[in-house]
Amino acid sequence: MPHVSRILVRCALLFGLGWSLSTGWAAQPARPEPKAPAADWKVGVATRKLTPAGPIWMAGYANRAKPSDGVDLDVFAKAVAIEDAQGGRVVIVTLDLVGVPDGLRAYVERHAAEKFGLKPHEILLNASHTHSAPQPYPDRMVLERLFSRMAKQEDVDAVNAFEIFLQKALVELIGESRAAQTPCRMEFSQARAGFAMNRRRPDGKGNYSNNPYPAGPVDQEVPVLKVTTADGKIKALLFGYACHNTTLGGTKISGDYAGYAQQFLETSYPGATALFVMGCGADQNPYPRRGMVPDQSVDELVKQHGRALSNAVSTALNSPLRPIKGPLRSAYDHAILEYEPLSKVQLNNFQGAAHTPAVIERARNLIQALDRGERPKPLPCPVQVVKFGNDLTLVAIGGEVTVDYSLRLKRELKGPAAVWVAGYSNSVFGYLGSRRVIEEGGYEGGGANIRILNHPGPFKPETEDVVIAKVHGLLRQVQR
Ligand SMILES: [Zn+2]
Numbered sequence: 001m002p003h004v005s006r007i008l009v010r011c012a013l014l015f016g017l018g019w020s021l022s023t024g025w026a027a028q029p030a031r032p033e034p035k036a037p038a039a040d041w042k043v044g045v046a047t048r049k050l051t052p053a054g055p056i057w058m059a060g061y062a063n064r065a066k067p068s069d070g071v072d073l074d075v076f077a078k079a080v081a082i083e084d085a086q087g088g089r090v091v092i093v094t095l096d097l098v099g100v101p102d103g104l105r106a107y108v109e110r111h112a113a114e115k116f117g118l119k120p121h122e123i124l125l126n127a128s129h130t131h132s133a134p135q136p137y138p139d140r141m142v143l144e145r146l147f148s149r150m151a152k153q154e155d156v157d158a159v160n161a162f163e164i165f166l167q168k169a170l171v172e173l174i175g176e177s178r179a180a181q182t183p184c185r186m187e188f189s190q191a192r193a194g195f196a197m198n199r200r201r202p203d204g205k206g207n208y209s210n211n212p213y214p215a216g217p218v219d220q221e222v223p224v225l226k227v228t229t230a231d232g233k234i235k236a237l238l239f240g241y242a243c244h245n246t247t248l249g250g251t252k253i254s255g256d257y258a259g260y261a262q263q264f265l266e267t268s269y270p271g272a273t274a275l276f277v278m279g280c281g282a283d284q285n286p287y288p289r290r291g292m293v294p295d296q297s298v299d300e301l302v303k304q305h306g307r308a309l310s311n312a313v314s315t316a317l318n319s320p321l322r323p324i325k326g327p328l329r330s331a332y333d334h335a336i337l338e339y340e341p342l343s344k345v346q347l348n349n350f351q352g353a354a355h356t357p358a359v360i361e362r363a364r365n366l367i368q369a370l371d372r373g374e375r376p377k378p379l380p381c382p383v384q385v386v387k388f389g390n391d392l393t394l395v396a397i398g399g400e401v402t403v404d405y406s407l408r409l410k411r412e413l414k415g416p417a418a419v420w421v422a423g424y425s426n427s428v429f430g431y432l433g434s435r436r437v438i439e440e441g442g443y444e445g446g447g448a449n450i451r452i453l454n455h456p457g458p459f460k461p462e463t464e465d466v467v468i469a470k471v472h473g474l475l476r477q478v479q480r
Contacts, residue, residue, distance in 0.1 A: 039230040040326070042083040044180030045273040048169045050075045050096065051253055052134055056158045057151060059098035060131025061249060065150050067158075068134070072254035072299075073263065075133045077170055078275045079177035080227070080236050082186075084326035090386050091174050092124045092238065094275040096255035097133045099428025100125045100398075104136065104167060105382075111171040116178060121332035123174070124384055124396050126277050126425045130245040132254040134162050183230045186324040188392050188418055191315035192220045193308045195257075196243035198403070199285040200442055208442030212287050218242075219279065219406045222312040223420040225392070226321065234272040237265055239313045240420060242279030242403055247286045247302040257286055260306025265313055274313075278424040282400035282431055283444050322418065325389045329478040332426075334380035335470040341376050342366065342450065342457040350452055362452050376456035382426035383467060385474040393417045395471055396425035397432065402444055404434030405464065409471060430454055435464040 051074045055067040075096035083089040091112075105125055112118040138159045198216025200208045219242045227236035245256040255262065258276040265274035286305045290298035347370070350363035369376070382398040395409055401423030413419045423432070430448055437445045438461045446458025 039183040039185045040085050041184045041186050041227075041324075042181040043184040043186070043227045043235060044081045044177045044182065045227075045236045045275075046079050046173050046176035046180060047273055048077045048173045050077055050134070050166065050169070052158070052162055054158065056162060057135045057155055058132060058251065058253070059135040059137065060129075060133075060246070064251060066251060067155055068251050068253050070252045072132065072248070072252035073259045075130065075253060075255050075259065076262075077166075077173055078273060079170075079173045080238060080273070080275055081174070081177035081181055082328065083181060084328040086327055088326060088328035088330075089118075090122050090124060090328060090330050091118065091177060092126070092275070092277070093170060093173065094238075094277060095125065095127045096130050096259055096276075097127045097136050098129055098131060099127045099136065099424065100426055101137050101163075102427050102429070104163075104170070105426050107167040108170050108174070112174050115171065116175060118174070121330045121384065124386065124425060125170075126396065126422055127428055128245050128255060128258040128276050128278050129281070129400070129424050129428075130254065130256040130259060132248050132250070132252065132256055134253070135159050136163065136166060138163050182235075184227050184235055185230075186388075187226045187228070187321035188224065188324055189226070189316040189319045189321045190221050190223045190418070191312040191319060193222050193241060193312040194220055195286050195305045195308050196220055196241065196281065196284045197287045198283060199244070200283050200437070200440070200444065202440075206441070208440060208445070210285070210443065212285070216283070217403050217407060218284060219403050219410075222309065222316060223418070224313050224316040225324070226317060234269045237269065237272055237274045237313060238277060239265075239274070239309075239316075240277040240279045240422060241309055242281040242406055242423070243284045243286050244281050245278070245286075247289055247305055248298055249290055250298075254302070257302055257305035257309060260303050261309035261313070264307055264310035268310065268314065274310075277420075277422050280397070280401040280403045280406035280421055280423040282402045282423065283437065284403055322391060324391045328386070328388055330384065330386040331474040331477045332382065332384045333470060333474060335383050335467045337379045337381050337463050337466060338460045339376040339378065339449075339455065339457045340446075340460050341370065342452070344370055346450070347452075359453060366452065366456055379429060379455070379459075381429070381432065381467060383470040383474060384426060385471065385478060387417070387475070387478045390416045391418065392420065393475070394420045394422065396422040397467060397471075398425055398427040399429050399432035400424065400444070401432045402434050402437050404436055405432070405467065408434075408464075408468065412468070412472075413475070432467070433459065433463065435461045438463060
């Protein structure tokens, strides 16, 4: 969610280059090529451009004071509809947007059920978390911008129109991807890219600033699902990375590094649709970022990170590929997250003239609820598992998921199937700290929640175990 970025120029660590997993130059004995798997999947893809024709307020950074004023790179929604021989199916929709609003998920669920008979567990919506795309959260935009007089009524109208366009576009996109299904085979591989780095730098006194922190946890894996048609053409490349999509600032529309990675892949592999799945990158930033390298422009940096990621996908395609067999089974539910309520003293700090009427009223309501002895209503966090037989397990969690979740799940689920953990899926409600991050505090640990309009307080440290238990529960369900 909104970040007021702080840029530290002196730390210009160049971590942008993907590296190859090849073992060297010496001639190696020829290995027999693994037999190509049968084309026993039906897969279809569809793409819809989301870039609006005119200016629009953009999401992600709280410090923007005007709507967009041009386009760096078009933003897209893309869908891949996958079906196994027994009719097990899932449609994965990837969005070059900051998040997935609850209302969008609800609309898509309702209409995809009516039109195509899809169940909630057969739909996965993932947002790339680009901070340079149109604002998809109209209510927040109205509250925060209209009051401060930076936004005009016509700006609000543009955001509301975008919401309506987006809802309809996604339902159509799902239909188009299903209609485009042809016999295909699928394979999985992975490589890595090096530009993601932990961004929670401790000062040793219990505070955490948003700055490169190479000693912090990181997940630099790049999982790749390759879809090939029966006649051998690459149809889709679904790939992931766990890193904030925030190389750029400014007011030009762009998919940021993930947008460039998709564009580079679609150029390198003509006819293929490249779809980016955001991982657990809530506490990870792409480094270096703007202003960190004295003689490198941000326009060059964003392409460098995009190229590092697309090259990691190419590396994965040249690594051993694992055939993906069925059956495809999925499950979807919500982990119920409890809040740690703010105290009356903390809430009283939101009563001053510096706050908007919406914040003041919200603080008043929370104080009254506290006086009545009520606990804040818990938040339902979507959790989804998609199991491709014993070959690949995809876990998709809602919110801005911190990297500990993906590292823990890859540890706990280690077994015959490869494990892919996505964050920013199905509802992006704000930060989902791990126990460690919540106990440490700072922005991702609860600081961002104490803006009170969106949340009544930080989540409890037990949050991590509640989410992980839900993942295990859903996996037991699909393995039955
Ligand atoms: Zn974020």
